[in-house]
Amino acid sequence: MLLSPTRPGFLRFMAGVFALFVSLSLTAPAQAEMTAFKQAVASSAARDQHIAAFYQARDYKPFWTAANANSKRRALIEALREAPEHGLPAARYDVDGLLAQLEAAKTPKARGVVEVEMSRVFLQFARDIQTGVLVPGRVDNDIKREVPYRDRLSYLVNFAKSNPRSFFRALPPKSNEYARLVKEKAKLESLLGSGGWGAVVPSKSLKPAETGAAVVALRNRLIAMGFLRRTTTQTFDANIQKAVQQFQLAHGLEPDGVAGASTMEEINKGVDDRLRSVLVAMERERWMNMPRGKRHILVNLTDFTAKVMDNDTLTFETRSVVGATASDRRSPEFSDVMEFMVINPTWNVPRSIAVKEYLPMFQRNPNAAGHLRLVDSRGRTVSRSAVNFGAYTARNFPFNIKQPPGQRNALGLVKFMFPNKYNIYLHDTPAKNLFAREVRAYSHGCIRLQQPFEFAYTLLAKQTNDPEGFFRSKLNTGVETVVPLDEPVPVHLIYRTAFTKAKGHMQYRRDVYGRDARIWNALSDAGVALRAVRG
Structure with a gap:
């Protein structure tokens, strides 16, 4: 049945048609604008997989340029303004240029471009302030530090769920240092x-x-x-x-x-x-923006010390000797975990030392360095008189060189092991005279300790009531003994020419390796x- 023009139902129907017509006429341009915005976002974000993934997950809707995003924009701009306070490269973020681009964005396409640019700058700043501007290994090959980088997409995802100002405050290292x-x-x-x-x-x-x-x-x-x-x-x-x-x-x-x-x-x-040293130290601290361990061992190569730290407080400190300044002997920087100590250790001469130093020595005099043993691939000791050292080169030298435990052992009477691919560890030494020197860079890369026994007692105190008695009982046997640590201890080999103390003067050291x-x-x-x- 046809509706009469005078019936209420007909009037309601026509009102609905009119409303739909008005709605369509209003949303069509808006829809076109949104489409242009999304296309611009998708196109601009395509160069960065993490930014692209973020916007794809939100159907390319505005994040920074939305009408209700004032607090996000304001927090970002404030954080970027404070970049110089953290020794960061302010020009890299170009906050004034970003604001000008935002102000000039009058078209959907322009807003889409600046939307993505804000995300790009945000990610750059977040990573820089949290884990550093530089990639350590690209600056110096001996900086082996594994920086605790966060997933880039997680920055955007977590920021979207966080209080904007609180998020930025949480990014820099929270260490007292x-x-x-x-x-x-x-x-x-x-x-x-x-x-x-x-x-x-x-x-x-x-x-x-x-x-x-x-x-x-x-x-x-x-x-x-x-x-x-x-x-x-x-x-x-x-x-x-x-x-x-x-x-x-x-x-x-x-x-x-x-x-x-x-x-x-x-x-x-x-x-x-001094300001340059402090800025470098801040960057280095960002590279280590991670938990150090309630108890940890800190070896500062420039300070020639090894410290046991408990809850950020110094428990024990001893002088150390570190790698010499020659390019192939410098101690690297890295972190690992100390798992055990070896009392009365055997010195297994590293291959590099065996062929560079001892092979030429044996070629001149087969009986040189008589305290060392030649060992074949089957673990058998080989008589020097049976070997024609002149027949070998660094490439084909078939023997291992070992020094048995004893007072003259190059490792002294104890070594502390945090197994790593660089073959670096802490150990005793018979060369006690070097600890009296101001600059103590003489080793092949490992860290020699002036007070290794006391260092051992400090570590063992966590697992025995009589650490000194326990240690001495193993030492007096003269037999190589492995002592596991019940609680492995993180070890951090660092390099700081500027560092602080909780009280007292700022500390500065010489840049012994030029790093x-x-x-x-x-x-x-x-x-x-x-x-x-x-x-």
């Missing part, structure tokens, strides 16, 4: 803006009781650095001597209170030098710059 480095960076930037520590000391060396203009310059510089209270003395007196000692301790120098050549070189380094210089150059190439902040 990083927080103190950020504070030191700000202090140095302010010093740089106000002229630094003043004039350099115009002398190669100074000693107690000396007087004159150079002593005054030394006095003024020590005051500016915070090692000496204000004084008008013009003589290298007891207070200046004590200040020099404190400076030496803070810079890894022998604390004799005499401003000799090495001390004067460090005293005359400028604020800019930090290479890292700074790479950071500078990436856009990291020194800032002088004027009050």
Whole structure:
């Protein structure tokens, strides 16, 4: 039955048709705009699989440019503005250019392009501030550190579910070391803006009781650095001597209170030098943005020390000798887990040492280094007199070289093992004289300990009530004994020319392998710059 134009049902039908017509006429352009936006997003995101996956999962709808995304945009811009505070390359994120692009985006296509650009900048910044600007191994082959990179897609997914400001606050390392480095960076930037520590000391060396203009310059510089209270003395007196000692301790120098050549070189380094070291240390700290272990062992190669840390507090410390500066002997940087110690160890001479050092020695004199044994592939000891060493080269030398346990063993009386492909470990040594030296880079790469027994007692204290008695009972047998650690301990071989203490002066060390210089150059190439902040 046809509806009469005057019936209520007909009127309702026509009202519906009119509403549909209005709806279609309004949404068609909007739909076209959304289609153009999505096409622009899909096209721009195609170059990055993680960004593409993120937008595909949300049907290419706007994330940063949506009407309700003000808090996300604001948090991102604020975080990017703070990039220099973390020693990051601000130009890499170009926050002003991003804002200009956002402001100029008047068409759906332009909004789609800037939408993806914001995601790209967000991902770049998030990774940089959390795990570093550089890839360590590309800067130096001996930096073997495995950076704890997060999945890039997870940054976007987690940010979408998080409070925007809280998300950005959670990205940088939460270690006390990083927080103190950020504070030191700000202090140095302010010093740089106000002229630094003043004039350099115009002398190669100074000693107690000396007087004159150079002593005054030394006095003024020590005051500016915070090692000496204000004084008008013009003589290298007891207070200046004590200040020099404190400076030496803070810079890894022998604390004799005499401003000799090495001390004067460090005293005359400028604020800019120290700021570079701090910026590099911050980058290094980002590479290690992961739990270190409630108990862990920390070996700082530049400081020539090995430490046992418990809950970020120093439990034990000993001097160490690290790899020599020759390119094939430098100690690498990496983290692993110490699983056991070997008391009365046999020294299995590494292949590289056997063929580079001992084979030429045996070719000159078959009886040289008589404390070493030749062992064939079946584990049998071979008489030197039965071997024609001249017939062998580094490639075809068929023997292993071993040194049995004993006082003269190159590994001393105990070694600490964290099995790794670099064949690096911590150990005792009969060469005790090297620990008295200021720069202790002499080994083939392994870490020698000045107090290995005490180090062992500290580790064993977690699993026996009498660690010293237990250790000595194994040692006195003279037999090689493997002692597993009930709780394996993480080991971190690090390289820091700038590091902090919870209390006291900032610590600086010399760049013995030149690694930090290479890292700074790479950071500078990436856009990291020194800032002088004027009050």
